[in-house]
Amino acid sequence: GSLSTIEKSPPKPRREQTVLTIDTMNPTVKKVEYAVRGPIVQRAMELEKELSEGMKKPFAEVIKANIGDAHAMGQQPITFFRQVLALCSYPELLNDSTFPEDAKSRARRILQSCGGNSMGSYSASQGIDSVRHDVARYIKRRDDGVPCDPDNIYLTTGASDGIVTMLKLLVCGEGATRTGIMISIPQYPLYSAALAELGAVQINYYLNEQKCWSLDISELQRSLDEARQHCNPRALCIINPGNPTGQVQSRQCIEDVIRFAAKERLFLMADEVYQDNVYAEGCQFHSFKKVLFEMGPEYSNTVELVSFHSTSKCYMGECGFRGGYMEIINLDSEVKAQLTKLVSVRLCPPVPGQALMDLVVNPPQPGEPSHEKFIKERTTTLCALAEKAKLTEQVLNTVQGISCNPVQGAMYSFPCITIPEKAIKEATDNGQKPDMFYCMKLLEETGICLVPGSGFGQRDGTYHFRMTILPPKDKLKILLTKVKEFHQKFTQQYS
Amino acid sequence: GSLSTIEKSPPKPRREQTVLTIDTMNPTVKKVEYAVRGPIVQRAMELEKELSEGMKKPFAEVIKANIGDAHAMGQQPITFFRQVLALCSYPELLNDSTFPEDAKSRARRILQSCGGNSMGSYSASQGIDSVRHDVARYIKRRDDGVPCDPDNIYLTTGASDGIVTMLKLLVCGEGATRTGIMISIPQYPLYSAALAELGAVQINYYLNEQKCWSLDISELQRSLDEARQHCNPRALCIINPGNPTGQVQSRQCIEDVIRFAAKERLFLMADEVYQDNVYAEGCQFHSFKKVLFEMGPEYSNTVELVSFHSTSKCYMGECGFRGGYMEIINLDSEVKAQLTKLVSVRLCPPVPGQALMDLVVNPPQPGEPSHEKFIKERTTTLCALAEKAKLTEQVLNTVQGISCNPVQGAMYSFPCITIPEKAIKEATDNGQKPDMFYCMKLLEETGICLVPGSGFGQRDGTYHFRMTILPPKDKLKILLTKVKEFHQKFTQQYS
Ligand SMILES: Cc1ncc(COP(=O)(O)O)c(C=O)c1O
Ligand SMILES: Cc1ncc(COP(=O)(O)O)c(C=O)c1O
Numbered sequence: 001g002s003l004s005t006i007e008k009s010p011p012k013p014r015r016e017q018t019v020l021t022i023d024t025m026n027p028t029v030k031k032v033e034y035a036v037r038g039p040i041v042q043r044a045m046e047l048e049k050e051l052s053e054g055m056k057k058p059f060a061e062v063i064k065a066n067i068g069d070a071h072a073m074g075q076q077p078i079t080f081f082r083q084v085l086a087l088c089s090y091p092e093l094l095n096d097s098t099f100p101e102d103a104k105s106r107a108r109r110i111l112q113s114c115g116g117n118s119m120g121s122y123s124a125s126q127g128i129d130s131v132r133h134d135v136a137r138y139i140k141r142r143d144d145g146v147p148c149d150p151d152n153i154y155l156t157t158g159a160s161d162g163i164v165t166m167l168k169l170l171v172c173g174e175g176a177t178r179t180g181i182m183i184s185i186p187q188y189p190l191y192s193a194a195l196a197e198l199g200a201v202q203i204n205y206y207l208n209e210q211k212c213w214s215l216d217i218s219e220l221q222r223s224l225d226e227a228r229q230h231c232n233p234r235a236l237c238i239i240n241p242g243n244p245t246g247q248v249q250s251r252q253c254i255e256d257v258i259r260f261a262a263k264e265r266l267f268l269m270a271d272e273v274y275q276d277n278v279y280a281e282g283c284q285f286h287s288f289k290k291v292l293f294e295m296g297p298e299y300s301n302t303v304e305l306v307s308f309h310s311t312s313k314c315y316m317g318e319c320g321f322r323g324g325y326m327e328i329i330n331l332d333s334e335v336k337a338q339l340t341k342l343v344s345v346r347l348c349p350p351v352p353g354q355a356l357m358d359l360v361v362n363p364p365q366p367g368e369p370s371h372e373k374f375i376k377e378r379t380t381t382l383c384a385l386a387e388k389a390k391l392t393e394q395v396l397n398t399v400q401g402i403s404c405n406p407v408q409g410a411m412y413s414f415p416c417i418t419i420p421e422k423a424i425k426e427a428t429d430n431g432q433k434p435d436m437f438y439c440m441k442l443l444e445e446t447g448i449c450l451v452p453g454s455g456f457g458q459r460d461g462t463y464h465f466r467m468t469i470l471p472p473k474d475k476l477k478i479l480l481t482k483v484k485e486f487h488q489k490f491t492q493q494y495s
Numbered sequence: 496g497s498l499s500t501i502e503k504s505p506p507k508p509r510r511e512q513t514v515l516t517i518d519t520m521n522p523t524v525k526k527v528e529y530a531v532r533g534p535i536v537q538r539a540m541e542l543e544k545e546l547s548e549g550m551k552k553p554f555a556e557v558i559k560a561n562i563g564d565a566h567a568m569g570q571q572p573i574t575f576f577r578q579v580l581a582l583c584s585y586p587e588l589l590n591d592s593t594f595p596e597d598a599k600s601r602a603r604r605i606l607q608s609c610g611g612n613s614m615g616s617y618s619a620s621q622g623i624d625s626v627r628h629d630v631a632r633y634i635k636r637r638d639d640g641v642p643c644d645p646d647n648i649y650l651t652t653g654a655s656d657g658i659v660t661m662l663k664l665l666v667c668g669e670g671a672t673r674t675g676i677m678i679s680i681p682q683y684p685l686y687s688a689a690l691a692e693l694g695a696v697q698i699n700y701y702l703n704e705q706k707c708w709s710l711d712i713s714e715l716q717r718s719l720d721e722a723r724q725h726c727n728p729r730a731l732c733i734i735n736p737g738n739p740t741g742q743v744q745s746r747q748c749i750e751d752v753i754r755f756a757a758k759e760r761l762f763l764m765a766d767e768v769y770q771d772n773v774y775a776e777g778c779q780f781h782s783f784k785k786v787l788f789e790m791g792p793e794y795s796n797t798v799e800l801v802s803f804h805s806t807s808k809c810y811m812g813e814c815g816f817r818g819g820y821m822e823i824i825n826l827d828s829e830v831k832a833q834l835t836k837l838v839s840v841r842l843c844p845p846v847p848g849q850a851l852m853d854l855v856v857n858p859p860q861p862g863e864p865s866h867e868k869f870i871k872e873r874t875t876t877l878c879a880l881a882e883k884a885k886l887t888e889q890v891l892n893t894v895q896g897i898s899c900n901p902v903q904g905a906m907y908s909f910p911c912i913t914i915p916e917k918a919i920k921e922a923t924d925n926g927q928k929p930d931m932f933y934c935m936k937l938l939e940e941t942g943i944c945l946v947p948g949s950g951f952g953q954r955d956g957t958y959h960f961r962m963t964i965l966p967p968k969d970k971l972k973i974l975l976t977k978v979k980e981f982h983q984k985f986t987q988q989y990s
Contacts, residue, residue, distance in 0.1 A: 017760065017797060018799065018825075018827050019729055019760055019799050020729070020799060020826065020827055020830050021829065022829035024667065025830055026663060026664055026665065029833055032837060033836075034840045069616050069617045071609075071610060072611045072613075072617070074611050077613060082585040083585055085584040085585065086581040086584040086585035089577050089580040090577040090580065093581060093588075114566075114815070115564060116568065116569050116570070118567075118815070119815045119816070120566040120811075120814060121564050121566040121814060122562065122567070122807075122814040122815060157652060157817070158842065160841050164841075168524060169515060169520050170515060171521050172521050172522060194840070234514055265512065265514055304513065312617075317615060318615040319616060320613070320614045320615045320616050320617060320843070320845065320846030321845060321847065322652070322846075332513050332516045334516065335515050335520055341527060342524055342527060342692075345655070345689070345692075346652075346653070346659075347653065347655060347817075348814075349817070350815065350817040350847065351815030351816065352584075352845065352847045353845060
């Protein structure tokens with residue numbers, strides 16, 4: 001009978017005895033997606049391994065253009081920055097006569113603001129005092145004299161940390177009053193990932209691909225009005241210069257966005273990690289802070305703003321150090337106290353990253369021994385990036401079925417690609433997104449690693465990929481040629 | 496009439512126009528507390544500033560014994576570690592003949608595993624491959640040959656990061672099925688802070704102060720049984736050696752805890768950041784991993800365990816670099832994939848911290864040029880800590896009204912203090928916890944900065960403070976004498 005069957009049943013499968021399974025884990029974590037390090041990248045790493053083990057492939061090397069990681073692509077660090085970091089790491093070197101005096105004096109100053117004169121001490125949770133002061137001076141200089149209070153500066157573990165922390169403060173409510181956060185589509189997927197984890201509502205506004213990925217206020221309004229039907233929109237995130245889209249927003253656009261935020265009572269989050277990466281003629285970086293203050297006290301005394309910066313991008317590209325800062329404007333003082341408390345739980349951002357951030361905001365000055373070399377290195381890097389931005393746009397636009405906006409800034413091109421119906425069908429039959437199918441094929445056939453547009457978001461029925469402009473020029477040329485050839489072949493194959 | 500009143504009412508107060516206020520911010524963040532950097536520490540910083548501005552105080556300097564920050568207290572870094580970090584920061588130094596060859600070869604090896612041979616590249620999100628392999632070899636050596644899979648190693652931004660990440664995976668459910676996490680009382684307040692932020696239920700089990708802060712299984716059972724009435728207990732956290740309590744758990748105790756976790760189906764989280772900080776005779780560090788595997792496959796194949804380590808403690812005390820790792824045992828493979836995805840959102844832990852972790856698990860070997868110096872430096876530091884542990888216990892136990900367990904390990908003493916009824920009344924009348932009142936008075940009168948026991952949790956009606964044993968010996972002696980005098984005076988004053 002059924003009873004004896006039950007008695008004789010084999011021991012419970014292991015799965016049921018496990019505390020933590022996919023069914024019993026935090027459901028918000030499961031919703032997180034992060035394409036920049038997704039399946040394409042994992043496959044690229046496998047391919048690299050297979051190549052190194054001598055396996056035969058239709059290509060000799062994997063070229064990674066999936067992530068904004070400049071040094072990994074061969075960009076050289078700024079000598080002065082690394083000298084100071086070495087001096088701070090091993091202060092015995094302060095007696096070494098081969099180090100320039102300005103590097104030594106910077107190192108001494110940083111060490112003096114560390115507990116026990118060591119980078120091995122925890123710093124204040126908000127960041128080292130003198131570094132926050134240097135950041136404030138940098139911002140004031142950058143913004144043509146708009147004042148900056150060091151008390152409003154928080155050093156972070158990369159910009160990522162600051163972004164997640166600020167979003168965390170903003171999220172509350174349930175159901176129709178749940179916090180909604182407006183993000184651009186296409187977006188940098190840290191945003192969607194953080195919102196998923198926090199259980200906030202992601203509110204999409206679309207950048208205008210036809211107008212060089214610019215931002216239309218009417219689209220902001222549409223997106224906000226729709227969102228108000230089902231959640232409580234509280235913040236508006238802008239990435240400028242843009243990732244993955246490479247646009248640089250105009251001063252006018254920024255002013256309009258600020259006016260919109262003021263009118264609709266939205267907290268502004270300005271991701272300005274690419275502030276030194278502007279290449280296109282006629283384009284210029286305008287910080288939200290500066291524009292806000294130029295709009296007068298009606299705005300500068302009321303609009304809540306946070307701006308993020310990082311050591312990872314610009315001309316330095318020091319991603320591994322995880323340095324960054326955020327500046328908060330008009331943050332309620334009680335909330336600020338809560339923010340300070342919250343960051344204290346993690347003790348402090350990495351001190352070498354803080355030191356590096358200090359050097360970025362306080363580089364060698366005219367007259368100092370390292371100034372000339374610093375300028376030369378910075379210029380070389382930024383010129384090379386500008387050249388590669390141009391090259392990428394030009395070559396991609398020669399391909400029938402690929403159309404690409406100018407890379408005005410940042411480090412990425414996000415071209416629109418035409419995928420034939422047959423390919424779309426084959427992909428969907430395989431349960432794959434068509435641009436993932438495309439990028440995976442590209443990788444297997446050419447060794448080129450890009451990220452499908454679906455990882456960043458795109459208008460339904462359009463397809464894109466994101467590629468960085470970071471590979472050295474010769475490799476970038478090979479890459480572009482291969483993409484061109486692949487696209488032609490792919491189009492033919494599926495027509 | 497009432498209409499005209501409304502029309503004439505002054506403009507809304509600014510508060511109502513602010514998006515983010517204390518009333519509209521994330522309520523879980525508000526619940527977070529973190530005593531190690533709380534009001535006492537803020538006041539200590541103010542006092543330091545006042546002293547430096549020439550204000551007269553009943554003391555000449557502030558002595559901070561509030562946080563386990565060794566370098567800030569004057570402990571010197573390990574020369575070899577810093578040499579390698581300098582070499583990795585500024586590889587030009589590889590041509591410098593004054594650096595020892597073993598430091599250079601370590602630096603070369605680390606750089607070879609960095610993208611573009613630069614610490615400025617993002618690493619794999621799980622951590623640099625070769626570092627994870629070195630960690631695995633270290634664990635196997637430490638655990639007398641118990642195997643360790645590098646795939647189970649995740650490098651982290653300090654142990655804090657790993658702890659929060661693992662807790663995050665575990666939390667789910669609502670109301671009576673909400674995840675509960677068992678933590679020791681007293682505890683390191685990162686745990687309570689993280690649980691508050693995640694909205695998990697904190698389940699307290701009390702360490703046995705009478706038995707040297709040991710852990711009784713009967714108390715675990717009591718605490719678990721009570722918690723099962725109102726939440727879903729899923730994990731058990733143990734700190735060994737203990738913070739703030741300084742105990743080192745016996746092998747027998749660890750075995751009992753593992754058996755308990757297996758029986759009750761709890762995920763084990765072992766915080767072992769003080770694994771090299773064991774001073775008391777007869778005490779020894781036993782890792783949960785090793786004991787688990789010695790208990791045989793019935794346990795080692797089923798019990799889910801994560802163990803945390805850090806560069807911040809032990810003999811190196813390199814807090815500022817934010818290095819750490821965790822090892823996961825028997826984590827469900829689908830959950831592991833989710834973990835890998837989750838950590839990829841933050842890109843990677845700081846690379847200098849990873850490099851430092853590599854050096855900790857792979858220090859100079861016998862026969863290598865730096866070996867002798869390394870051993871000497873490590874021994875000096877650990878012997879000094881052992882001596883200060885002894886001294887602290889001895890002096891505090893000479894004070895009537897203070898009673899203190901031996902500091903068997905870690906870096907803290909957590910003595911029980913008798914606070915007179917009158918003082919308790921005065922404190923409560925002021926809305927202050929009695930031990931906060933005590934510590935604040937101690938600070939104002941002597942310049943000594945300790946943390947009240949209430950920041951870590953204690954049995955109702957008992958009072959404690961936590962002090963680190965990190966100040967240099969001469970300062971520690973002054974500190975202990977001042978605490979003794981203060982306690983006598985305080986007791987007299989309120990009797
Ligand atoms: C727009 C944007 N914001 C933030 C980040 C995070 O950078 P990090 O955390 O390295 O500072 C990135 C990295 O690519 C980015 O592109
Ligand atoms: C028990 C315990 N766990 C974890 C940590 C976190 O250390 P870190 O994040 O610096 O590695 C500390 C720091 O004091 C600690 O005492």
